[in-house]
Amino acid sequence: MCPLRKRDTRVHGTNGTGGRRRGKNGEAFGLPINFGPLAHWVGFNLRMAQEAAFQAFSRHSQEIGESPGRFATLTLIARNPGISQTELSLANGRDKSSLTPVVEDLVRRGLVERTRMDTDRRTYCLNLTSAGKKVLTNMTRCARRHERNLDQLIGERERKKFIRILKKIAAEIE
Amino acid sequence: MCPLRKRDTRVHGTNGTGGRRRGKNGEAFGLPINFGPLAHWVGFNLRMAQEAAFQAFSRHSQEIGESPGRFATLTLIARNPGISQTELSLANGRDKSSLTPVVEDLVRRGLVERTRMDTDRRTYCLNLTSAGKKVLTNMTRCARRHERNLDQLIGERERKKFIRILKKIAAEIE
DNA sequence: AGCGTATAGTTTGACATCAAACTAAATGCC
């Protein structure tokens, strides 16, 4: 019943390449994958690239035992001392409720200090401790290595334009 | 104790913009966010753009009640009749175990037909039913609208280069 | 001052995802 992809007619028929094994990405078992419209669409390729970059970053940063998401969090606190959790979640593109356990963990581990704001007892002020600064310094070194890889892939020339487009998508969609 | 971001010294000091309220993205409460090195890094901007595009797609596609992830799945099955779950998960950039409940759901709802392969009783052959094809047609219409938005944002000229870079990242990182 | 509304952060429930352990079938080697 099943058309037996390993001998799918397209190989001998419409798809005349005959090249059935490239083995790197997106295809397997001898038949190249047909991505159809996905191949040209921004959304799909964004997701695949993001996933790949995320995985690569994870591999890099696990040397120092910190997950990629934490890195942006620590950087944003470092650069915006006294930032509130809501501001942080917005800047980070995540829901504020996702931040609760992250901040709790960072506080528990002594990387972040959390005090109530004087003029509004609801909001927290987040700051790095000196331990936090030290960890961030190490993470930043790792991240720079990772970024250098990406830069090499993209090329210095294209990078600015590329990032400009990414920012535009993040800011202006819909 | 807390430095009171609302009156942070940087506003009157080092950061002389005085413009404290833009209200759209990444900042709030009167102080623009300092993204530090994140601003120039590919990984962070990839994540933000991907997230934004994903959200936009979700809004579009919920008209027809199908999540964005399912769309790629259905498209890949349509374009590669008889594809196995492992092939599909590779093409889709997701772990095969994530696919199990998705396929189960699609089968249960009559959009996908799943048969064992003749020559290897372990692997499944996935195919769209005619109902699945109909649903995919609708989703594709939605997705095209979404893509057209993205295209307008990016510009036809840049789009090809942009996608080429995304593919390169997905394929060649590390 | 008092009451209704808005806001910061937490809790909860649903869901997607991965990685590792597992089951069943296939393949290879003797």
Add this chain to the structure above:
DNA sequence: GGCATTTAGTTTGATGTCAAACTATACGCT
């Protein structure tokens, strides 16, 4: 043929995420 190894798919457990309900403060209006 029989046993070790590989492979396709599922199960399980941990994590990260969102959205909605919730708590507590704050603000605004009279």
